[in-house]
Amino acid sequence: MKIIQVGLGAWGASWLNVIHHSKSWELAGVVDVNSDAARAAAEQYGIPAYATIEDALDHKDTFDAALVIVPPEYHAAVAIPALEAGVHTLIEKPLAHSLEDGVRIIEAAEKSGKQAMVSQNYRFKRAARTVQRLIRDGVIGDLEHVFVDYKKNPPFEGFRLEMDEPLIVDAMIHHLDQLRGIVGVEPTAVRARSWNTGTSRFKGNASAVVQFDCDNGARVVYTGSWSSYGPQTSWDGDWEIQGSKGAITWKNNEVTINFASLFDTVFLAGAVERSGVMHVDLDPLPVEERLGTLEAFRDAIETGNKAETDVTDNIQSLQLVMATVDSARQDGAPITLKTNAELFGSH
Template sequence: MSDLRLLQVGIGSWGSSWLDVVQKSEGFTLAGIVSQHFEATTEAAERTGATAYPTIEAALEVRDEFDAVLVVTPPENHAPVAIASLAAGLPVLIEKPLAPTLDDARRIIAASEASGAIAMVSQNYRFKRAPRTVQRLIAEGVIGEVQQVFVNFQKAPHFEGFRVEMEEPLIVDGMAHQLDQIRGVVGLEPTVLRARSWNPSWSEFAGNASVALDVECAGGARVLYTGSWASRGETTSWDGDWDIQGERGAIAWRNNQITITFTSLFDTVFLAGALENAGVMQVSLDVLDVEERLGVLAEFRRAIVSGRSPETDVRDNIGSLQLILATLESARHDGDPVTLQSAAALLAG
């Protein structure tokens, strides 16, 4: 099958990097670009060979020139761009977070259902070797039922632009990955959470750059998360350091390395694809054809071609959005508990 023609909407700092990703991908051709800054759009179009459009409406006037839309605008513009594209019958891939509010997310989902066109969220941290390996090990029951998870995320990035001015930059932008991984990689569904956020004096952010989060999940599992974008100590990878503990043992996931410690000696002997070292199993990472955003695009294309729902379909990802918004709400109220709804209840509004 020939390449699918992609219309990209948004070419800010992150959107500009998407231009290169799309061009490197197999199965997509960058056919059009839309941005609020038409001069920058024109320059990008000249560099990539795509066609520049001043607005999404102008691009959709020639809807037959495109097979799908990539939405990389600021979150407050996700809904109008995605809904217009879906109404035109075009599948959409939306940069995380899905939307700034649950109402906007529901509107996107309704537009997808009305048109029959796919709507997917780019959760690129799922599409990497280490999280894929952890996801498989948990699904296979290697450590039994997961009952407690400890996550530590420490970085000191020097950002420019909107992130520096956000009220809660870590919760809305940085933690969005780990919060989604709680659901998509570990397989837990949060039910109640408590969060507190603060900003150390040396932080480069106007809003709170540090967070502590306590999450209760369906079935009784508990997740404790600590993170900072203003760390003065040893930093972690962008995935964070994970300690996932189950009935039979624990998975440690750090810096693209995965080890398992079992409670039983017999389990350490018979785990395929792992090497024992002093009672700890060092696990080889699963092989992937492509990772990160290239993996996202590959999943998006598979879904379009096959007609099946993608892994990070908006109907599922509204649960990850709710987790972000609930963390925000609790942090704004100094750690008050916030109850989360089931996916069915969320979709029902």
């Protein structure tokens, strides 16, 4: 299948290489309002360059899908015309800049009948999928509480430096989506506080502590920072997921389990015991990270079934981000999350 890539900035440059390695997708054109960036990529891959999505859509018979990698405030401005023109659309996270834009993208997708999916690449990794399987198989029993700790000092330039809440909006979206898609709980309420340090490179708040109540009664505590000069976590963060039978530790792409019962440390298929802790082999995946989202996108188009990170599901990950921001702005006031029916009813 053929895809055009809209956005050739820092992350877009890396995406060109991902598409190049995909066995399912061929790059059919590039779009960027920065004509130098568009020309350079077009020359490198021997494909057409366009300045706007509208220019590219004049040639829509030459591609099947569009990939949107522009800053979040422009996601709707690119995705909606593509969907209205009948082009399947894969959108970088976060789905949109606002819930209103997210709802407009969903409405455009539903009207067109085309696939619209968010590239939540952090779900498509071996450690994440292994944790998901263990929880789904009931290996640690009923979920009780989850602790997530994320510490980075990333040398970003550009739009993130100007955002009000860069950590919550640009980083936590990954972890909140993992909470829903990998751990498998739906938060019902959130309380958040965020702040910035004097040494932070970000203008907005780059640190936060957030607490979620979840539909199954579990509590989640998240601490994160993008101005942390101490030891760095992986991009996924360090997770401790405790259930009635034991706790999964997911850290640096390794998965271990501390069981409550001694006898559970004797045998677990696909795991070995070391000092009373079960070390789990990571489940193999045919492809990972963005190659994984590209495969899921292609499957959705071929089968007509919605992908797991279809926009209709992903609006809930976006809502979690927005509710976390709302609570942080109110210095920790509890915010109740809405169902999809309530969200769509209110717009």
